[in-house]
Structure formats: C-alpha cells, structure tokens
Amino acid sequence: MARKPIPKTTQARVLIASRRRCCICYGLNRDTAIKEGQIAHLDHNNSNNEIDNLAFLCLIHHDAYDSTRSQSKGLTIGEVKTFREELLTAIGEEFSIQVHFGNVVLPKSDPYAGHFIRVDGEASSAEVEITPLPDGLDGLPKYAVTGSALWGTDREYGPNMGELGFIGTLVDDEIVHIGESSANDPHTVELRFDNGALSIKEENWFGAYGMNVNFEGRYRRT
Structure with missing residues (x-):
C-alpha cells in the first residue's frame, strides 16, 4: 500500500501539542529539551494518519522505534502512548502558568495568609x-x-x-x-x-x- 502523507493540519496538531519535545525522552529520562525529530507512526503503518497513531520523536528514538531488533526488546506502542500522554499532561500544566509582560507589579500582602x-x-x-x-x-x-x-x-x-x-x-x-x-x-x-x-x-x-x-x-x- 502506498504511503499516505500526513496532512499538514495533522502535522501541525502533533507539533504544537508536543512543542517539539520527544515523548520517549520524557518518558525515560524526564528530558524536556526541544529536539530535532520526526513524526512517527506508532503502529508502523505509514498510511494510518489518525492523530492517536502519531507522536513526535527525536531522530535517535525515531530510528530506534522503527528498527527491528532480534535480541533486545524494543519499546512497545503502549509504552510510547503512555509516555506521550505523560508529556502532553506536563506541557499542559506548564504552559497554563500565567506569563507577565512589561513591568511586574508586586501584590500587596496576602490578607488571608x-x-x-x-x-x-x-x-x-x-x-x-x-x-x-x-x-x-x-x-x-x-x-x-x-x-x-x-x-x-x-x-x-x-x-x-x-x-x-x-x-x-x-x-x-x-x-x-x-x-x-x-x-x-x-x-x-x-x-x-x-x-x-x-x-x-x-x-x-x-x-x-x-x-x-x-x-x-x-x-x-x-
């Protein structure tokens, strides 16, 4: 079956959600650095472009996930999906923090504390x-x-x-x-x-x- 290109709108959703952080890097080492990478098809079916089947991986982990191993046990699709959800949750929490621009005005002393x-x-x-x-x-x-x-x-x-x-x-x-x-x-x-x-x-x-x-x-x- 011919490979179907990932629609640009779907690519954008994956990249924006991950902020170009590799979910395997995060899942294994809590590494949140921005990486060069690719969007991986988690079921190894390049024609399945459903959003749940896609994840942004760094180049090293993308190659490792796609490779076939005869001796060691590679990462499973379940593991990578779990890492992806953990990463997206962490990103959602971190990016929900309010950011202040311009001069910062210190609040008055807390009247309740x-x-x-x-x-x-x-x-x-x-x-x-x-x-x-x-x-x-x-x-x-x-x-x-x-x-x-x-x-x-x-x-x-x-x-x-x-x-x-x-x-x-x-x-x-x-x-x-x-x-x-x-x-x-x-x-x-x-x-x-x-x-x-x-x-x-x-x-x-x-x-x-x-x-x-x-x-x-x-x-x-x-």
Missing part, C-alpha cells in the same frame, strides 16, 4: 496557620490550612489535643473543607475572613479530635 490564635475559651486554645499555594487551573486561590487545638489546659493530667490539616480553595472570603467523620454526617470546617479577622465554624467534629477538642471560635492574626 498568616498565623492566627483563637481569642475565646479560657480552658482551651487553638492556633491556625494559613499558607498560600499556587492557584489551581481554575484560577481560584488555594491555601494550606494547618492547626493545633487543646481542651482542658487547666486539667491535672494535661489537655486533650487535636490537629487540623487540609488544602482548601478560597471563594467569597471563605474556605470550606468537608472531611470524614465517624458519624453519618461529614465533618465540615468553615473558615470565614472579615477585614483581617478569622472565624471558624465546625459541624460534626465529635470524634475528629480528642474529647471536647474543636477549632470553633474567633481568631486574631499574630
């Missing part, structure tokens, strides 16, 4: 640390929330303790986390920010920490 201490509760205490993380692909700000709480600080044998830890998304000045619980209803933690102040509301917290321990209350930034 910081160390907070609970201000109510005589025999209990709680501290929460809120750390900013890179925004998600949806563009919404994400934060790591960690904390520790005590109940019964005036007890002879020491207080009961609890720890908090999750990653949440900030929406309308709130971070809501829905976790697991020993009861039927999920354990919910709601952080609400108001002009630099923090309040935390919990539902179904029984069993999530030590006895009587929770993070509810009003907090101030230190």
